[in-house]
Amino acid sequence: MAVTKREEFTQEEIWLSDVAKAMSHPARIRILKILNETNSCIVGTLVDKLPLAQATVSQHLKELKRVGLIEGEIDGPKVCYCLNLKSLSKAKSAIDKLFSKIGCC
Amino acid sequence: MAVTKREEFTQEEIWLSDVAKAMSHPARIRILKILNETNSCIVGTLVDKLPLAQATVSQHLKELKRVGLIEGEIDGPKVCYCLNLKSLSKAKSAIDKLFSKIGCC
DNA sequence: AGGACTTATCGTATATTTACGATAAACAAT
DNA sequence: ATTGTTTATCGTAAATATACGATAAGTCCT
Numbered sequence: 001m002a003v004t005k006r007e008e009f010t011q012e013e014i015w016l017s018d019v020a021k022a023m024s025h026p027a028r029i030r031i032l033k034i035l036n037e038t039n040s041c042i043v044g045t046l047v048d049k050l051p052l053a054q055a056t057v058s059q060h061l062k063e064l065k066r067v068g069l070i071e072g073e074i075d076g077p078k079v080c081y082c083l084n085l086k087s088l089s090k091a092k093s094a095i096d097k098l099f100s101k102i103g104c105c
Numbered sequence: 106m107a108v109t110k111r112e113e114f115t116q117e118e119i120w121l122s123d124v125a126k127a128m129s130h131p132a133r134i135r136i137l138k139i140l141n142e143t144n145s146c147i148v149g150t151l152v153d154k155l156p157l158a159q160a161t162v163s164q165h166l167k168e169l170k171r172v173g174l175i176e177g178e179i180d181g182p183k184v185c186y187c188l189n190l191k192s193l194s195k196a197k198s199a200i201d202k203l204f205s206k207i208g209c210c
Numbered sequence: 211a212g213g214a215c216t217t218a219t220c221g222t223a224t225a226t227t228t229a230c231g232a233t234a235a236a237c238a239a240t
Numbered sequence: 241a242t243t244g245t246t247t248a249t250c251g252t253a254a255a256t257a258t259a260c261g262a263t264a265a266g267t268c269c270t
Contacts, residue, residue: 025122027228032203060228076236078247130258158261
């Protein structure tokens with residue numbers, strides 16, 4: 001983000017922009033789409049479905065996890081990721097609220 | 106974004122991530138909020154309501170305009186910005202679709 | 211024309227993002 | 241214990257984002 005004056009904004013503004021930032025890469029959109037469509041959410045499967053190296057996919061998962069949009073559960077040597085329903089609905093209603101009225105000049 | 110492999114993703118994925126990127130800064134969230142609440146959308150008013158220099162606000166407006174979330178209309182020496190209803194509803198339904206089902210492991 | 215006002219653009223320093231290979235860490239199975 | 245499998249982390253190069261002052265470009269008014 002570089003030199004951002006985060007302190008000057010409200011918690012709500014910072015949180016929503018942070019969620020948007022987590023969604024601001026096509027790979028992360030695809031990850032969310034896959035997790036929304038299927039329950040089999042092992043990292044290896046995600047790596048197969050993305051045109052990126054394993055290390056890069058892991059980095060993207062970390063970013064989505066950071067803002068709480070997804071959760072990872074350890075399953076033996078594998079890790080299973082899934083959507084976080086609570087965060088999703090919170091984000092969804094915040095966006096609905098942000099775009100509730102239409103004011104145009 | 107840095108070294109992004111954009112070509113490897115679908116148009117829909119790129120478009121939605123781009124909209125999210127435009128919303129990935131607290132200042133731009135506040136701009137959208139202000140435009141949603143009021144019809145008086147002159148740049149000067151936005152500058153007054155943001156803790157940033159005029160040049161920086163202009164840059165943020167450009168980013169929101171780039172993805173079509175807002176539109177600017179020249180009004181004499183001033184410029185009046187407003188939300189773009191068509192883009193907003195398109196983005197809203199894309200997000201709804203992305204989070205339509207809940208699959209968890 | 212000249213001056214005041216409004217907004218966009220340029221130039222630039224610093225911080226962050228993205229991508230990857232290499233490596234570490236943690237488990238399963240022989 | 242050693243080997244193979246799976247995922248996270250480290251280190252790093254190149255690109256992008258953020259912020260601002262300075263300046264340009266446009267309008268309005270005497």
